[in-house]
Amino acid sequence: MRFSLRPLIARCALAAALPLAAAAAFTLSTAATSTVAHAQQMPAGAKQPGEFPRVKLTAGMFVIDAAVAANDADREQGLMYRTTLAPNEGMLFVFGENAVHCFWMKNTLIPLSIAFMRADGTITDIDEMDAETTNNHCPRNNGVYALEMSKGFFSSKGIKPGMKIQGLPQP
Structure with missing residues (x-):
């Protein structure tokens, strides 16, 4: 029986890439949220x-x-x-x-x-x-x-x- 490793390698690469992409998206989302949080920390009554x-x-x-x-x-x-x-x-x-x-x-x-x-x-x-x-x-x-x-x-x-x-x- 003959089979190709390419689909298996492609699936492994995809499986490895998805968590990395999710982690990168989370990191960017967290950084954006952190920046927004910093900007929103101005207390009530503070001057703009x-x-x-x-x-x-x-x-x-x-x-x-x-x-x-x-x-x-x-x-x-x-x-x-x-x-x-x-x-x-x-x-x-x-x-x-x-x-x-x-x-x-x-x-x-x-x-x-x-x-x-x-x-x-x-x-x-x-x-x-x-x-x-x-x-x-x-x-x-x-x-x-x-x-x-x-x-x-x-x-x-x-x-x-x-x-x-x-x-x-x-x-």
């Missing part, structure tokens, strides 16, 4: 990104579109729950007192860079912050502003401590 006042800042030749967080509730929320930032978009934190203002990244889904500034806009410190961590990021110097941008923004633009940010609102 477009609801923050905005200001145009300049750092050398670079223009920055910054949302402004100038009160306790806005500073507490900051960039939490956001999943993206436009290339030159960030958030400016304005404080009423010249002090050391520390930050952390709890519920912040994207990695950020932060520049701490004095009242005259001079950058005193820059730090890199990983997403969803509770490490404290504190400047070594007192200041009244902090500007969060996508991670690596300041270094990629050559912006360093000692340089000034222009267009800051009054604290």
Whole structure:
């Protein structure tokens, strides 16, 4: 009796491929659900990104579109729950007192860079912050502003401590 192994091999390959395809579909579905879940975690009463006042800042030749967080509730929320930032978009934190203002990244889904500034806009410190961590990021110097941008923004633009940010609102 003669038989061919091709149908058997094809059936085995199909049988092996189906679980892999199902696993891949589950993984993609889970990733999409996870992304949606992150986007849906914004608590009731939290501001949507477009609801923050905005200001145009300049750092050398670079223009920055910054949302402004100038009160306790806005500073507490900051960039939490956001999943993206436009290339030159960030958030400016304005404080009423010249002090050391520390930050952390709890519920912040994207990695950020932060520049701490004095009242005259001079950058005193820059730090890199990983997403969803509770490490404290504190400047070594007192200041009244902090500007969060996508991670690596300041270094990629050559912006360093000692340089000034222009267009800051009054604290």
